Amino acid sequence: MCGIVGAASHRNIVPVLVQGLQRLEYRGYDSCGVAVHAGGLTRARTTSRVADLLTQVHDDKIEGLTGIAHTRWATHGAPAVHNAHPHFSHGAGEGAEKARPARIAMVHNGIIENHEPLRAALQAKGYVFHSQTDTEVIAHLIDSLYDGDLFEAVKAAVLQLHGAYAIAVICRDEPQRVIGARAGSPLILGVGKDGTENFLASDAMALAGVTDQIVYLEEGDVIDLQPGKYWIVDRAHKPVTRTVRTVQAHSGAAELGPYRHYMQKEIFEQPRAIADTLEGVVGIAPELFDGVTHDGSTGASAHRVFKEIDKVLILACGTSYYSGCTAKYWLESIAKIPTQVEIASEYRYRDSVPDPKTLVVTITQSGETADTLAALKHARSLGMEQTLTICNVATSAMVRECKLAYITRAGVEIGVASTKAFTTQLAGLFLLTLALAQAKGRLSDADEAQYLQEMRHLPVALQSVLALEPQLISWSEDFARKENALFLGRGLHYPIALEGALKLKEVTYIHAEAYAAGELKHGPLALVTSEMPVVTVAPNDALLEKLKSNLQEVRARGGVLYVLADGDTKIESSEGVHVIRMPEHYGVLSPLLHVVSLQLLAYHTACARGTDVDKPRNLAKSVTVE
Known part of the structure; x- marks a missing residue:
C-alpha cells in the first residue's frame, strides 16, 4: 500500500527519494510525490507513475539535502493531484497559502479515525483545507502546535491522533531535520553508512543499495532524524535505544529479467521458491517453528506449545485466507486437530468463544497486514497467547509479535496478485501440519518419510505444470472475451477454486466466483449458459465421481467446461469440454500443482485483455490500513 521515503543528508537527496519510490511501486499506488527543503519547501506531485514524477523533478530542477516522498493508495479522497502527498500547511488564516510560504510538509500511511473533529477544530x-484527505489534518495540527521545535510539535500532535499512522515531517524553519512517528503502520530507520545521512522508509526495500543498517521502530515511537545523528522516544516519550540490524533487501530481486511482467516471473520462480522454503528441512520437528527473539536468540519452544494446544485458529486475509482454508483440510485429516479459519477483518468484530489451548496461526506475505495484526492482538486479548505466523518477511511486525514463526523464503514478490507467496505458504502450512501430527503422536516414521519425499519432489512437479503454459494460453484466448466465469472444486481443492477465481478477478477484471461443486444445484446453476465458462479442478481423489456428476449438470445446461484433470481421471475432451491433463496426481499436495495452472490462466487472460497485470486497478500489495 502507501510507501514512505525520507532522508536528511549533506548531498542532494532527491535521486535517493525517487529511487526509493520506484522500489516501492510493487505495493500499489495511484499518486506519488516528493517534497524537499530548498531554501523553503517545494514539492512535485502526480497521479501518474513514479517515472512521470522523476521527469517533473528534473524539469523543475528540484534539489535538496532534506526531503520526504510518498506513493499513495487512495482512501480519503479520490486519486487526484490535490489529494496526493506530501501535504503542506501554510498556517492559519484565509488566503494563508498565498500570503506565506509553506511551513510544514508531511506524508502519511494509515487512516486517522478522528480526522473529522480535528478538521472542524482546525478550521x-x-x-484552510485543500484536499479531502485525513492526512492534511495532521499537517495543520502539527503547524498549530509548532513553537520552534518540530520534534516537540510532532510528539504533541500524535497524542491527539486516533487510528493508524506512519508519518514523516519536515519544516521550513529547520532545514536538516526529519521527524517520523508510527502507530499501527510500519516505519523503519535506515542508518547511513558514512555518518553523514540517515533515512526513513516504510519498507527496507526502499533503501536497498543505500544502506543495510535498519532499525525497526516500535509501536508509538517518535524519531528525530538528522544527517549524522538520530534519537528515538517511545509511546510514553521516554528516550529509548532500538537495535540496529543488518538487513539485505536486494534490489536485484526486483529486476524483471526476460519476463513480460513480474507476475509471470513470480509464477515461474515457484519451483525455486518452494525449494528455498524447504531448504534445511531434513526431518519433521516442532523446532522448525521455534520463535526468535529480537536479539536473534532462540525464543519460545514450539515443542512445548504443540504438546499443550488442542485447537488451531487461522487468521488471514485474501489469498492468505485461502491458504489457511486449504490447511484446515490437512490439519484435521492428518494431525486430527480441530481447525477454524477466520477472515482477519471479520474476526475481531464479532463475539467468539476463546480457548486458551488454541494455537493462533496468522498467515501474511508482508507481515504488515493491518487487519491480520489487529486480529492477532484481539485473539491475545481474549487469553489465547500461543501464537505462530507463516510469513515471507523475517523482519516484519508479525514475526516480532508472534511467539513462533516459519519464514517461507518466497523472496520479494512485486506483482500485486500473489503467486509464489501463496504456494510457499501452503508448503509452510503442510510442514506445520506434520509437526503438529508428530507432537501429538499421530505421524508414523513411514508417513513422515513419504510426505518428505513428496515435498522434495514438488519443485520438479511444478516445473512440469509450468510446461502446460501453451495450453493455458489457448484457454486464455477464450476467457479474454468473457465477462463472467465460475470455478468449481471439491474438498481440498475447493479453496484452490476460490484462489483461482480471485486471481482472475484481480488481474483481468472478469467477474469470477468459486463454489464447492456440490453447491451447483443449490443456486449457481441458474447462471450457467454458453457464455459462462466453468473452470473445474478435477484431481483423482475420493470425490472424483461426485465431481463428474457436477460436470454433467453443467453440460446439460449448455455450459462450457474447462477441466484441469489428473491423467487417470478418464475425463476426455469433447464438444463443450476442454481438458488439460496435469502431469501427475499428487495426493494431499495436489493443491500446489493445480493452483499454478489457475495462476497461468489468469495471467495470460489479463495479457490478452491488455490490463495492467502487475498493478491492478484499486488494489495494493501490502494492505497496511484497515
Whole structure:
C-alpha cells in the first residue's frame, strides 16, 4: 500500500527519494510525490507513475539535502493531484497559502479515525483545507502546535491522533531535520553508512543499495532524524535505544529479467521458491517453528506449545485466507486437530468463544497486514497467547509479535496478485501440519518419510505444470472475451477454486466466483449458459465421481467446461469440454500443482485483455490500513 521515503543528508537527496519510490511501486499506488527543503519547501506531485514524477523533478530542477516522498493508495479522497502527498500547511488564516510560504510538509500511511473533529477544530482556528484527505489534518495540527521545535510539535500532535499512522515531517524553519512517528503502520530507520545521512522508509526495500543498517521502530515511537545523528522516544516519550540490524533487501530481486511482467516471473520462480522454503528441512520437528527473539536468540519452544494446544485458529486475509482454508483440510485429516479459519477483518468484530489451548496461526506475505495484526492482538486479548505466523518477511511486525514463526523464503514478490507467496505458504502450512501430527503422536516414521519425499519432489512437479503454459494460453484466448466465469472444486481443492477465481478477478477484471461443486444445484446453476465458462479442478481423489456428476449438470445446461484433470481421471475432451491433463496426481499436495495452472490462466487472460497485470486497478500489495 502507501510507501514512505525520507532522508536528511549533506548531498542532494532527491535521486535517493525517487529511487526509493520506484522500489516501492510493487505495493500499489495511484499518486506519488516528493517534497524537499530548498531554501523553503517545494514539492512535485502526480497521479501518474513514479517515472512521470522523476521527469517533473528534473524539469523543475528540484534539489535538496532534506526531503520526504510518498506513493499513495487512495482512501480519503479520490486519486487526484490535490489529494496526493506530501501535504503542506501554510498556517492559519484565509488566503494563508498565498500570503506565506509553506511551513510544514508531511506524508502519511494509515487512516486517522478522528480526522473529522480535528478538521472542524482546525478550521475554527482559521486553517484552510485543500484536499479531502485525513492526512492534511495532521499537517495543520502539527503547524498549530509548532513553537520552534518540530520534534516537540510532532510528539504533541500524535497524542491527539486516533487510528493508524506512519508519518514523516519536515519544516521550513529547520532545514536538516526529519521527524517520523508510527502507530499501527510500519516505519523503519535506515542508518547511513558514512555518518553523514540517515533515512526513513516504510519498507527496507526502499533503501536497498543505500544502506543495510535498519532499525525497526516500535509501536508509538517518535524519531528525530538528522544527517549524522538520530534519537528515538517511545509511546510514553521516554528516550529509548532500538537495535540496529543488518538487513539485505536486494534490489536485484526486483529486476524483471526476460519476463513480460513480474507476475509471470513470480509464477515461474515457484519451483525455486518452494525449494528455498524447504531448504534445511531434513526431518519433521516442532523446532522448525521455534520463535526468535529480537536479539536473534532462540525464543519460545514450539515443542512445548504443540504438546499443550488442542485447537488451531487461522487468521488471514485474501489469498492468505485461502491458504489457511486449504490447511484446515490437512490439519484435521492428518494431525486430527480441530481447525477454524477466520477472515482477519471479520474476526475481531464479532463475539467468539476463546480457548486458551488454541494455537493462533496468522498467515501474511508482508507481515504488515493491518487487519491480520489487529486480529492477532484481539485473539491475545481474549487469553489465547500461543501464537505462530507463516510469513515471507523475517523482519516484519508479525514475526516480532508472534511467539513462533516459519519464514517461507518466497523472496520479494512485486506483482500485486500473489503467486509464489501463496504456494510457499501452503508448503509452510503442510510442514506445520506434520509437526503438529508428530507432537501429538499421530505421524508414523513411514508417513513422515513419504510426505518428505513428496515435498522434495514438488519443485520438479511444478516445473512440469509450468510446461502446460501453451495450453493455458489457448484457454486464455477464450476467457479474454468473457465477462463472467465460475470455478468449481471439491474438498481440498475447493479453496484452490476460490484462489483461482480471485486471481482472475484481480488481474483481468472478469467477474469470477468459486463454489464447492456440490453447491451447483443449490443456486449457481441458474447462471450457467454458453457464455459462462466453468473452470473445474478435477484431481483423482475420493470425490472424483461426485465431481463428474457436477460436470454433467453443467453440460446439460449448455455450459462450457474447462477441466484441469489428473491423467487417470478418464475425463476426455469433447464438444463443450476442454481438458488439460496435469502431469501427475499428487495426493494431499495436489493443491500446489493445480493452483499454478489457475495462476497461468489468469495471467495470460489479463495479457490478452491488455490490463495492467502487475498493478491492478484499486488494489495494493501490502494492505497496511484497515
